[in-house]
Amino acid sequence: MSVLAPFHDEAQQQLGAGDIPAYMKTLGKAARSAASALRRAETGTKNRALNAMANRLEGARQQILDANADDLARGQENGLDSALLDRLALNDARIDAMIEGLRQVAALPDPVGEIDGMSYRPTGIQVGKMRVPLGVVGIIYESRPNVTLEAASLCLKSGNACILRGGSEARASNAAISECIARGLEDAGLPVSAVQVVATTDRAAVGALISMPEYVDVIIPRGGKSLIERISREAKVPVIKHLDGVCHVYIDTTADPAKALAIAVNAKTHRYGTCNTMETLLVDAPIADLLLPELARAYGEHGVELRGCERTRTLLPQALAASEEDWYAEYLAPVLAIKVVDGMDEAIAHIEQYGSHHTDAIVTQDYSLARRFMAEVDSSSVMVNASTRFADGFEYGLGAEIGISTDKLHARGPVGLEGLTTQKYVVFGDGQVRQ
Amino acid sequence: MSVLAPFHDEAQQQLGAGDIPAYMKTLGKAARSAASALRRAETGTKNRALNAMANRLEGARQQILDANADDLARGQENGLDSALLDRLALNDARIDAMIEGLRQVAALPDPVGEIDGMSYRPTGIQVGKMRVPLGVVGIIYESRPNVTLEAASLCLKSGNACILRGGSEARASNAAISECIARGLEDAGLPVSAVQVVATTDRAAVGALISMPEYVDVIIPRGGKSLIERISREAKVPVIKHLDGVCHVYIDTTADPAKALAIAVNAKTHRYGTCNTMETLLVDAPIADLLLPELARAYGEHGVELRGCERTRTLLPQALAASEEDWYAEYLAPVLAIKVVDGMDEAIAHIEQYGSHHTDAIVTQDYSLARRFMAEVDSSSVMVNASTRFADGFEYGLGAEIGISTDKLHARGPVGLEGLTTQKYVVFGDGQVRQ
Structure with missing residues (x-):
């Protein structure tokens, strides 16, 4: 050849x-x-x-x-x-x-x-x-x-x-x-x-x-x-790598239920095999009664298997019991882990412990919670009121994507042309010397 | 303790x-x-x-x-x-x-x-x-x-x-x-x-x-x-590293001789042990007769030992003969290698072959050469008409410096607070889902 x-x-x-x-x-x-x-x-x-x-x-x-x-x-x-x-x-x-x-x-x-x-x-x-x-x-x-x-x-x-x-x-x-x-x-x-x-x-x-x-x-x-x-x-050469995407959506009590439903369904069912698909849904306790049965119906229509914590299973007896491994899992399949939490701090702690720092979203109408979630969640993409499926070079307007980086150094998240470049310092003088 | x-x-x-x-x-x-x-x-x-x-x-x-x-x-x-x-x-x-x-x-x-x-x-x-x-x-x-x-x-x-x-x-x-x-x-x-x-x-x-x-x-x-x-x-963890600084000054024929002299002397003699000190001086042939004897006098006053190519030694018989190793050397001492070159392309080729991509400067009054040198020299700092000694976080206005990176990824050149951070994507929506 x-x-x-x-x-x-x-x-x-x-x-x-x-x-x-x-x-x-x-x-x-x-x-x-x-x-x-x-x-x-x-x-x-x-x-x-x-x-x-x-x-x-x-x-x-x-x-x-x-x-x-x-x-x-x-x-x-x-x-x-x-x-x-x-x-x-x-x-x-x-x-x-x-x-x-x-x-x-x-x-x-x-x-x-x-x-x-x-x-x-x-x-x-x-x-x-x-x-x-x-x-x-x-x-x-x-x-x-x-x-x-x-x-x-x-x-x-x-x-x-x-x-x-x-x-x-x-x-x-x-x-x-x-x-x-x-x-x-x-x-x-x-x-x-x-x-x-x-x-x-x-x-x-x-x-x-x-x-x-x-x-x-x-x-x-x-x-x-x-x-x-x-x-x-x-490797003896720097690597820009993409490991797993264990993405979360956290639905806060103040969330608009219609938006929460749309985002939670889209983030899981739009495509199963992609890294920005939601793998674990976190629901604030006070809104769980209202939302979980309706969500379960929607997931049922898509044939999504549910695995829940104990509180989830009280509301959704059809859900299987989630094991410790489920919280770490990147299913890449029609399976979803669900956990009922007491407030955003527990949600953030869960994301920090089990997540992969890829993409995590909050659904909320509360300004202060949105602001804190943005600052405190250490993931390559952090979202308010949007589906995790948007974490993508084309959706972000990069025009093209060579991959998604789960590294922190150099390039983080979707990598476009800019991630394939670096910056050098340029200095213009007119005879200057250092004193 | x-x-x-x-x-x-x-x-x-x-x-x-x-x-x-x-x-x-x-x-x-x-x-x-x-x-x-x-x-x-x-x-x-x-x-x-x-x-x-x-x-x-x-x-x-x-x-x-x-x-x-x-x-x-x-x-x-x-x-x-x-x-x-x-x-x-x-x-x-x-x-x-x-x-x-x-x-x-x-x-x-x-x-x-x-x-x-x-x-x-x-x-x-x-x-x-x-x-x-x-x-x-x-x-x-x-x-x-x-x-x-x-x-x-x-x-x-x-x-x-x-x-x-x-x-x-x-x-x-x-x-x-x-x-x-x-x-x-x-x-x-x-x-x-x-x-x-x-x-x-x-x-x-x-x-x-x-x-x-x-x-x-x-x-x-x-x-x-x-x-x-x-x-x-x-290391199994990313490293921001600083290896050697084999820095060059190239003096083009159109250079202002007074500026060339000031920059070449400062870049070598301001401090000997720093990474942004010039180690090799490249001089365009047509200006070598005029500049090298005067430069040699100035270096002599500072006790700098000169090691030159053959053409340099014709003009400066006091210079020792530079060996192939001299072009690679980071002396960190009062020693300077000097080479007479035929134009900027030879200078850039020399920098690319022997340099360490740290800091390189051109002294010229020619607009097009300056523009090309800036674009074509692949170093963490590239300068026109300024001493290489300026390659420094404080001089660049970073306010502080944790080090100078000779890597290309993440941070290149002087590293300040920004080099200790990364960027994550933030997304604000109002219920958007991916179609």
């Missing part, structure tokens, strides 16, 4: 010889060099490359579908389950969405070069902070081949080179997509090594990618919790 | 039994709990604690000097060199500076709670980002006892609990200072465990501190390069 690294005979030889560490080092060097070019690339050039990729994708539609059919056939032979096969599958609608995604990223404002807070200091120098690319981003992901394009486009727009390591199930699809990416970069006069797709499914490639701080500035793993935990544990 | 953890008999017992991991875990738990209280603490309360610490320090001046005298005597017995003894020594002037520092931190604006970019989304929700504390900060440092107070005050003001691990040489001084910190916290009604000084010099304490992600959110090592490298390598 020469297309994956047409620019590098050396890499091909190392790959042929099975020398994965040397191969990854060659990709790393090429990425570092491309990062210098991308740091200098004008916004217009980056946008031209994104639009050229979209055109190349349109032109290679059939090749991509053929490659994807090969992946699907191999997946079926290898006994992949239907959920995985669905994530792997491309069709015309999904290719349309990929093309549309590229054009949307091209249309987003370029974060690189923005200068914040420029001001004069008493010495006469002017100091501010300029937003700049991180450098080289390594992305490790699983079966969905459209991630190849999403990751490449966001890294390119933010001025970063990237090394992409997709799942082995999608290797033919990823090769066909990376051909379009390479041709689009060429069309705009940018180095092809700005986006490199690792051309081996050997797991040693992941080990090498996360151990080259000299060539890679940050790793973003996208996939299941076990993949992310393993990478975080072993 | 019961004062170090008066709030925790358990910690004392564990310490007495020599069970360092259990002891550190107890400190970690106490810090995590204090972090919740600090996250909620009002600005006025934090400021009262800082001013109360200043008063306590004033009242305990003699005890601190006595404790410091013990440390110095032990240091002399143990054969510490004079530079280390100087860093360890406290006197009235240094205690005055510590007291003044506390009052200055109290006077700084509180970064916690600032909300940026709040705006309506098409769905009707309002989304913004609120600045919040990181949580628990671990700081590992060497001999200077005033770091205990600086670190404590900056963590407190930014709403973080901290665990401080100072050098064994300073243990009596640190104990006396931490007594003042604890009393100041008490005076303001804040938990004493908001600032904990590790009461053992066992190195296992460091190993435990950097391996408790459940209790510690970030580690900031302050000290020599080998300490920082070891901690970065072994």
Whole structure:
């Protein structure tokens, strides 16, 4: 598959010889060099490359579908389950969405070069902070081949080179997509090594990618919790990671019952498998009698299984008894834990003890409680009177999302183009020296 | 030394039994709990604690000097060199500076709670980002006892609990200072465990501190390069680190010679041992004849040893020949490497190959070159016509500095209060659900 690294005979030889560490080092060097070019690339050039990729994708539609059919056939032979096969599958609608995604990223404002807070200091120098690319981003992901394009486009727009390591199930699809990416970069006069797709499914490639701080500035793993935990544990490079989303909605006594009902139902049932789905509902005792039976009816219609604390089960005998583990659980399924609490302090204490600091919401009409909940809940998204399902880069207006960070440092919550950049200090003087 | 953890008999017992991991875990738990209280603490309360610490320090001046005298005597017995003894020594002037520092931190604006970019989304929700504390900060440092107070005050003001691990040489001084910190916290009604000084010099304490992600959110090592490298390598917690400063000044042909001379002399000779001191001077060929002899005279007056490339040595026969290692060297001494280059592109390529991405400056009158240098040099501070010595939290107007980061993620360059915080998303709705 020469297309994956047409620019590098050396890499091909190392790959042929099975020398994965040397191969990854060659990709790393090429990425570092491309990062210098991308740091200098004008916004217009980056946008031209994104639009050229979209055109190349349109032109290679059939090749991509053929490659994807090969992946699907191999997946079926290898006994992949239907959920995985669905994530792997491309069709015309999904290719349309990929093309549309590229054009949307091209249309987003370029974060690189923005200068914040420029001001004069008493010495006469002017100091501010300029937003700049991180450098080289390594992305490790699983079966969905459209991630190849999403990751490449966001890294390119933010001025970063990237090394992409997709799942082995999608290797033919990823090769066909990376051909379009390479041709689009060429069309705009940018180095092809700005986006490199690792051309081996050997797991040693992941080990090498996360151990080259000299060539890679940050790793973003996208996939299941076990993949992310393993990478975080072993990486010698900073990782922007996304672990679990044990999200809560707390309904206070002053809540508007109609809003509380709408939010609690939406937060659980809009989609079950997403990280911003509510997993535990906390209800203030005085409003529990009124709300819980009605909520239980609504959840019943959606086939949601309820597991409650003792006080919940007095009101809802149909609920199973929640165990200690239920309060920690990220079900990602039509199951909900419910606890009746005595006031917001108990709710916040519960969230602090059992939550994952992802997204937590209060439903209340009380101004002071809303203000305190906002300040005191230490989660990446804290909401008043809105469904936790809004915790999403597109809903927040980031225009795109490379992932959701459950880390505190650097980027927290949905990560868009800005999360793929950093800030350096810029100083303008006119001969000033330090006294 | 019961004062170090008066709030925790358990910690004392564990310490007495020599069970360092259990002891550190107890400190970690106490810090995590204090972090919740600090996250909620009002600005006025934090400021009262800082001013109360200043008063306590004033009242305990003699005890601190006595404790410091013990440390110095032990240091002399143990054969510490004079530079280390100087860093360890406290006197009235240094205690005055510590007291003044506390009052200055109290006077700084509180970064916690600032909300940026709040705006309506098409769905009707309002989304913004609120600045919040990181949580628990671990700081590992060497001999200077005033770091205990600086670190404590900056963590407190930014709403973080901290665990401080100072050098064994300073243990009596640190104990006396931490007594003042604890009393100041008490005076303001804040938990004493908001600032904990590790009461053992066992190195296992460091190993435990950097391996408790459940209790510690970030580690900031302050000290020599080998300490920082070891901690970065072994930490299981994110590290904000400061490695080397191989800083450059590039003098372009269009530079104003008087400004070039002033900046090149100041950047090298203002202080030799600091990370923002110039280590390599790059001079554009057409201006080298004019500038280098005059610069060499000035450096001669300061006793700076010059090591040059071949072209430099043609103009300055007194310069030694620079080896390949010289271009990588952070001398931290009156030694300077000089290279004559052909234009800015060669200068930037040199900086990219040999520099440490700390601070680099250009001296030029050419608008387009200045603009390109700013965009293309990938360092934490990039300057036009100013001395590299300005790369400093106070000079930049941060009001205080916990360190200078050579990392790219989270905080880059001088780190003040803002670098000790993160941002969470806040969402205000009125019953909105996701469609």
